[in-house]
Amino acid sequence: MRYQNTYVNLDTRLYHEQLPTALDNPRAGHFNTQVAQQLGWSEDDDLMTRWVDILGGQYVPAEFQPLAMAYAGHQFGQWAGQLGDGRGLLMAQVLDSNNQPQDLHLKGAGLTPYSRMGDGRAVLRSTIREYLCGHALTQLGIPSSNALGFVVSDTRVRRERIEAGAALMRVADSHIRLGHIEWIASFAPDLLAEFTDYMIDTYYPECRDSEKPVLAFLTAVVERTARMIADWQLIGFAHGVMNTDNLSITGSTLDFGPFGFMERFNPAWINNHSDHTGRYAYQNQPAIGHWNLNAWLPHFMRLEGVTREALADCLAPYEATFMQHYQQGLCCKLGLPHESDSLRLAFEWLTLLEDNLLDYTNSFRALLGLVAPSAHPYEQQLLVTMTAELNDEATQVWQAWSTRYVAQIQQLPLEQVINEMTGNNPVYILRNSMAQRAITAAEQGQFEEVNRVFELLAKPYHVQDIATDLDIAPPLPHTPQEPISCSS
Incomplete structure (x- = not known):
């Protein structure tokens, strides 16, 4: 090495x-x-x-x-x-x-x-x-x-x-957290300039070419964080404990405690059993990312030339960066271009998932069974399973939505649509039940299931022979997805 x-x-x-x-x-x-x-x-x-x-x-x-x-x-x-x-x-x-x-x-x-x-x-x-x-x-x-x-x-x-x-x-790529600067500000403020230079030189050397390297660095952290959280939302991942000491300066996911992947779609889902107020619920993650950065940035006012107004400018791109990345990704999951008609369909689709507590991952993947059924028998079966859970009223909503969706798809090259959908909608995520089966076996000294799950997750966008029905099975309808303990 x-x-x-x-x-x-x-x-x-x-x-x-x-x-x-x-x-x-x-x-x-x-x-x-x-x-x-x-x-x-x-x-x-x-x-x-x-x-x-x-x-x-x-x-x-x-x-x-x-x-x-x-x-x-x-x-x-x-x-x-x-x-x-x-x-x-x-x-x-x-x-x-x-x-x-x-x-x-x-x-x-x-x-x-x-x-x-x-x-x-x-x-x-x-x-x-x-x-x-x-x-x-x-x-x-x-x-x-x-x-x-x-x-x-x-x-x-x-x-x-x-x-x-x-x-x-x-x-x-780094273990430096937002909390490192909070520690310096409270216990060793004389180190702020040196440590900031270290972060820039080590992790953001391109910012040295900027007229104001510190502000360029802070803006880059803001934008990377926004994109990371947009990625979480798109895949249905909830970190569970987004404290400032658990966010990296590089915009990489760090410190897995009571995390979880969304199964049946409920934006208010809380996956941390210690989060009694729902502060870190799935739907709150974008706002909490902004809150954390807003708590972090003012410490840099101790540096020469860094004003409150300049820091506000650094934080300003957060919302636009998040929304751009999230909305573009949402359209890609549907195989559609990033435009207003696509977004309207996308948010109506999320409402359908939420109203009927459908499985987030399976439902997005099932749309391939609607777009290209002959080429995607696995996804066609997912579609059958999904629609079977709908009552009469929801079925009518689905039929109306799917008609408009297919009409949009038919205006696009089919191969392009399929590539977008297969590349943005995984078949497999780490469901709580999947992880628990691996843990239970490992606690008995058997690590074969850990290895099987590891291999399955190595190619999450491809249907695999080593998978079982349990790997894609969500909790029963109206059965809450259990929160995870912080004790680790």
């Missing part, structure tokens, strides 16, 4: 150097060969041979320089003060095969000075969920952290019950 350990060269108030605390008898859970190749990990015999020991904290290569980051944040809209890596360590930074920086972060590495009341560990169920979700989002084409692999161990960890301790080597 091509190491580029630069964070360790910053002011020592920003982190605490330490080794991981080894897990007892770590054992292989799953290894991501694609990520290993991307990093250059697979070209190093020592890393390949000892990857379980490395993830288990029993062996630290000489080139690694482990450290726990300090950061702060707003959690559920309230200032939470100092937070930081309470169970994870930034083990190394490298340049990947595309010459892009990547952080290797070991989650479940033991106590750090920032652990607060925690034990510094991660349990197997949350580790598997994060491992599969990062993989799923990456293969769906959504910017996200991914993972090199995970291990399970004999270390016992207490949550609601005693569980097996595990560790995950998370790989992300």
Whole structure:
């Protein structure tokens, strides 16, 4: 690997150097060969041979320089003060095969000075969920952290019950969060200029060509964040805990806790069982992204030449960027051009899904069975299943809508329509039930289901023989999609 350990060269108030605390008898859970190749990990015999020991904290290569980051944040809209890596360590930074920086972060590495009341560990169920979700989002084409692999161990960890301790080597283009700046503003304001330069030079070097590099950087963060959240909305993903310490400066999905993929379409769906007010409900994510950025940007007024008016200009593109990306993506999911008639059809379609609690992923994919039934027998069956759930009144709405939709489609080249629809509507998402079956088997020492789900999610836009009916089955109608616990 091509190491580029630069964070360790910053002011020592920003982190605490330490080794991981080894897990007892770590054992292989799953290894991501694609990520290993991307990093250059697979070209190093020592890393390949000892990857379980490395993830288990029993062996630290000489080139690694482990450290726990300090950061702060707003959690559920309230200032939470100092937070930081309470169970994870930034083990190394490298340049990947595309010459892009990547952080290797070991989650479940033991106590750090920032652990607060925690034990510094991660349990197997949350580790598997994060491992599969990062993989799923990456293969769906959504910017996200991914993972090199995970291990399970004999270390016992207490949550609601005693569980097996595990560790995950998370790989992300950056682990710098909005909360890093919040920490600096509160505890080390003299570091703001230096740290801002570091963020620009490391992650946004193109902004150096701007007349005002800092403002160009801030605008770029705003726009990347808006596009990421638009991608979430389009695929039906809910992060569940969009605190400022869980948003990356690079606009990549980070920190999977109580996440979920939308099944039956309910925009007010809350997937975090601790989110009693619905702050982080699926439909609120775009507004919360704006709220977080609005809380983050004022700290930069400490820098020379950065005014409140300039920061307002940096934040201003958020809504337009989000709406452009979301609306264009929504039209692509229907195979239609981005224009007013297409958007009208799209929002009527979402209303039909919501009013009848239809499955979000299956219903969009089922439209291929309407557009090109002979070429898409799988999607034609999805269409039959979907329409069978409609009552008489809803059937009339569907028939009227589908007639207008097909009329629009017939004005376009069919091959183009099919390519748009197949490339923007996955067959498979990581449903809660799918993840739970993999977790249940893994807790019994069987990781075959983790591997099968991993392989299924590697090609989410293609119908696959290894799939089962359970992989596409939503909860029963009017059965709430269960929220996920934060304990991990």
